[in-house]
Amino acid sequence: MSCEPWQCAEIAATKKANPITKPEVAVAMIKKAERPILIVGSNAAERWLEGRQLIEYIIDFAKASKVPVVATAHMVGEFLKRGYEPAAFMSAMDIGNRLVDPEWQGIDGKGHPDLALFIALPYYMESLILCGLKHFAPNLKTMTLDNLYHPHASWSFPNATLEEWASNLKVMTQKFEGGQ
């Protein structure tokens, strides 16, 4: 597993993501967060891991972890088709823009998120949003659950195979109460 940006030129300067060495570490940090959200992009319905669509893994994880989901692009429809209602849906730009606003009170109106998890956006878009958050949301921590290293996040999994990714997602789901 490598901690180089998946797209070679997406390099960061002095503040780079800490690598997540084991899924259990990610779970510990998510559990520690008071107001996490999970932002899910359009690749969730495009990627297949071990014969299952990525979105199925994400639904399992969201149900187990109870982290509210914000679906970007048209993904809300993909979630609804599978019987899962995300907490909110909006464009990737809109959620990024709200996260840099310290006054924003979150999707439930009860407080600003302290941890934003990202998964399944186009790599370069996710990278740009994470960069924006790194610069303009100093009190927010970010984490990617992708199998591609994102240097602009606070924490990122290293580059990994699809098999490793599926395994990480399954382990993370199992580590939450109710996970299978």
Place this chain on the structure above:
Amino acid sequence: MTTKNVHMKIGEMKTATGLVKNLEVSIGKIVDDSWAEPMGPTPMPSISALRDWDMKLLTKYKPFYMPDCDLCCLCTYGKCDLTAGKRGACGLDIAAQSSRIVLIACSIGAATHTAHARHLVDHLIEKYGRNYPLDVGGLNVKVEAPVTRLVTGIRPKTLGDLAEVLDYCETQITHCLSAAHTGQEGNNLDFESKAFHAGRIDQVGMEVADIAQISALDFPKADPEAPLIEMGIGTVDTSKPVIMCIGHNVVPSVGIIDYMKENKLDGKIEVVGLCCTAFDNTRYYDRAKIVGPISWQLRFVRGGFADVVVLDEQCIRTDIFSEAERVKAPVIAASEKNCMGFKNRTNDPADEIVADLVSGKVPGVLILDPEKVGEVAVKVATKIAPIRRKYRVLPEIDEIKALAKTCRQCNMCQRSCPQDLSIPVALKAAAEGNMALLADLYEECIGCGRCEEACPVKLQIHSFIIKAGEKCMLEEKNYCRSGRGAVQDTEIRNVGSPIVLGEIPGILAVVGCANYPHGGKDVYDICREFALRRFIVVTSGCSAMSAGSYKNAEGKTLYEEFPGEFAAGGVLNVGSCVANSHIAGAAIKVANIFAKRNLRGNYEEIADYIHNRVGAVGLAWGAYSQKAASIAAGFWSLGIPVLVGPHGSKYRRMLLGRADKPENWEVYDARTGEKVNVGPAPEHLFQTVETPQEAMVAIAKLCMRPNDTWKGRSIKLSHYIDLHKRHYGCMPPDIHLFVRTLADVPMTMKDEIVKILEAKGWKETVIPDPTLLPRMIRKKKE
């Protein structure tokens, strides 16, 4: 025209006091006051003259920065790390640096279009004279230059008038660029305002370029039935010599076409174009062909189709000369901006240059005389075609199979691919003899060649993809309507009312480059969806080509299926990049011709009108360039929202409204002066959308305007709701923000929507006469 240079030359004059010989007198300018329209407040605005207007928009649509680069390396103090609040050695922070990059990009774009215009105008004046009259559409187009009239206060009548307009543009671009110097502007919003200004100037530069070439080169003049042009690699007759023109400036191509015609060779040689030159060639000569968008340069050259490659300016691969050399195709560089390292042979005899190119003594030449370009290109193509016999560098399938076995599966190709294409998997399959996965990449590949640069064993991966997709490539036979140019005043009269009242649900302008996330089919699908919904769909540039590159179930392309009028359900291609000015021009003409608002130097009022009333949206699904940035900036400053596809996020700054903040959506009611909340209409000014489904929903939503009548809003809402339900699988969550009175609610959805309104605590409001400008408020009646 309001001002004129007066220049008198007297060869010989006998007077009572003596003989005068060779007297030249220049007395500067006199005012030509034949234009009765009163001058508005901001003719030829300086970089800060419209700052207040810009700030109104920038308050409503605040920048969201995604810096793309944490560093600044523009001066020798640096590199400076600007991460998370640090300031650089000059004092700049990352917000200002990001907006500074936006300004630089917009200034580059504006400079490029304006320099293009300058070259065209100077060349055409030299050929036809300063007094050559402008004619954009005969009696159908009286407002010949709406953008120029609006921004500069000048009504140009001749080519010479356009030269003066360009003097202004060049000054402004210099000021814009100078503001980006270290130690100049320091505030991010002021950088943004200057980027808007660059966009305004860019629109003028584009308009000047296009009306000059339309007038002097007799392009289609606001013609809804501009000819249908053959398009696609499969339409090229490879039994003939093929001259391939790449770029944006038609002047060298005119030299080629004129020489062919004069020598009766026009049926014997194929002149094909890539990128915007392709359009302008067809506007001059309807037997020219369009190969395709910018991203197809490598596939056409490596495929060996071109016998001669002629380069003018903009968006040309800067390594195209070495690619052409590989297939033994000589290159003629024909622009001072793009000399490609070739020797300047402008003053050499044409036959000498031809001999050097045909013999291979030199791979390319620089020729800055378009007529000589024409003669040399035609002669070289004729002589070299039988020698090269369409020599190509595409490998055979067996070779691909053998070479793919050397792939190390290191993933560097995929990691370098802007599309993140699964190249290693396709190569693995190819090594086993299965070319299908490589062929599948053909449609999505944008032709950048970064995969080959990254490959440690130097596999020609892009050539593999082209070869595997060859069948698809050779079957590309479509039609694109040639660029029609401006929108007629009469068309504006017909649609002005239904646009402003909202009964035509919107104008969708699909423009820009071909850096698409998943191929050009998305562009076709989006255009067709909205044409069927009776929006006015306008196309330009490479997007106009992609829109025409697919067919419906009856085998018709978009341009065959829909009429080319600026009317509900029309699909009209205005032309090349510089023709984008006609899209802004159409919106401006709605304010002028339909609403009788004065244009002359009256930017703020007209932009306020357009922003609040004209439901237009731009979509640049594959925007990649600095020119696309400046084009977008011109639309932002008019208050017209622009969407970009996912790669557009790399412009690193969005302009986003906040639908959840009601205080951001107040306008004045010009009738009473009272503030009225009109909801987030339009919600954003510049936004990246991730998928075509998201684009479609966003387009329908962004067409809503505060001025919509209840009938118009009802129509717009029904499109928004329908698309939302189809692509998102549910009712829009923000529907209550767009319903002002119950009459706005589409009849067929009344029960469902009323329940939502009740649940949201919705309250009825009024439909105002909307404006953001206090000075537009009429006195309240006692």
